[in-house]
Amino acid sequence: MNADGLEEEWAPSREYEIEIGTEPLDRPARNSVGGWPYLDDDQEWPRCFCGERMALFFQLDLPDDIEFFGGEHLSVFQCAHHNGRSNPMTVDDRLAPRFWEAPQPPFPGSFWRVLLQRDPGIPEAEPEPAVRALPLTLRPFVDAHGPFTMFFKAGGTAAWALYPESYRCACGAELAFVCQVPESREFAVRPGAPVQSHGIRDDAYALFLGSEVYLLACPLRCDPAAVLPVNQG
Numbered sequence: 522m523n524a525d526g527l528e529e530e531w532a533p534s535r536e537y538e539i540e541i542g543t544e545p546l547d548r549p550a551r552n553s554v555g556g557w558p559y560l561d562d563d564q565e566w567p568r569c570f571c572g573e574r575m576a577l578f579f580q581l582d583l584p585d586d587i588e589f590f591g592g593e594h595l596s597v598f599q600c601a602h603h604n605g606r607s608n609p610m611t612v613d614d615r616l617a618p619r620f621w622e623a624p625q626p627p628f629p630g631s632f633w634r635v636l637l638q639r640d641p642g643i644p645e646a647e648p649e650p651a652v653r654a655l656p657l658t659l660r661p662f663v664d665a666h667g668p669f670t671m672f673f674k675a676g677g678t679a680a681w682a683l684y685p686e687s688y689r690c691a692c693g694a695e696l697a698f699v700c701q702v703p704e705s706r707e708f709a710v711r712p713g714a715p716v717q718s719h720g721i722r723d724d725a726y727a728l729f730l731g732s733e734v735y736l737l738a739c740p741l742r743c744d745p746a747a748v749l750p751v752n753q754g
Contacts (some may be wrong), residue, residue, distance in 0.1 A: 535586040536662035536677025539700075546654040549644035551594065552581045554708055555652030557644035559594055564638065564745065566645065569600035570630025576601045577649040578708050578728060581657050587676035589697050589740040595675070596636040597702075597736070597750075599728055601651050603632035604718045606729050607750045609688060618691045621746040633729070635748035637699070637738055651714035652726060671733060675700045682733045682753040690747055696737035704733045704754045 549557035567575045575598035585591040610623035671680045679698045707725040732752040739747035
């Protein structure tokens with residue numbers, strides 16, 4: 522109900538298509554593939570269970586009109602040396618406490634980290650060394666793809682490749698959709714970068730073996746790392 526006692530029409534979260542530019546970045550940008558990570562003062566560059574620093578695949582500022590997470594900074598990391606599918610670890614009907622650090626069979630720990638930070642200020646002094654730094658642009662979605670077309674996007678509704686999946690955070694909140702990365706999306710790497718295990722090509726990386734990736738996050742923001750990557754396809 523609004524102030525006049527009339528029912529308000531429900532408005533879905535705005536949806537934005539994410540486009541990767543072609544001109545390499547030579548300075549920090551908050552919306553980027555690779556590049557200079559923006560991290561909170563108390564947030565260190567994530568490390569894989571193997572001890573190596575994870576590669577920054579992409580980061581972006583979520584527009585203010587995205588439900589739950591508008592105005593926050595999304596950062597997606599994965600190890601350049603370990604590659605697999607995410608394996609949600611649950612306890613009863615909830616994700617395990619600190620599920621982002623849980624073992625990811627066949628690995629004894631986590632090889633990925635996704636962060637939602639409220640206002641990271643100063644970028645890291647050095648850029649991501651493996652993934653080639655390119656700009657990202659977010660454009661409001663115009664219904665050109667159809668409701669179930671899978672593309673690189675933030676906000677709106679997940680276009681599930683197989684069937685909808687839902688998860689409850691360790692804190693009890695139902696995870697909400699943030700971002701979708703399409704199947705076989707390639708992220709170009711710099712010359713001399715390590716070749717990704719089970720990758721698509723020697724000169725590019727892929728997230729989670731190139732599967733369709735859905736990022737679901739805790740709407741209560743119980744932790745900046747309370748973001749689950751779900752893989753399908």
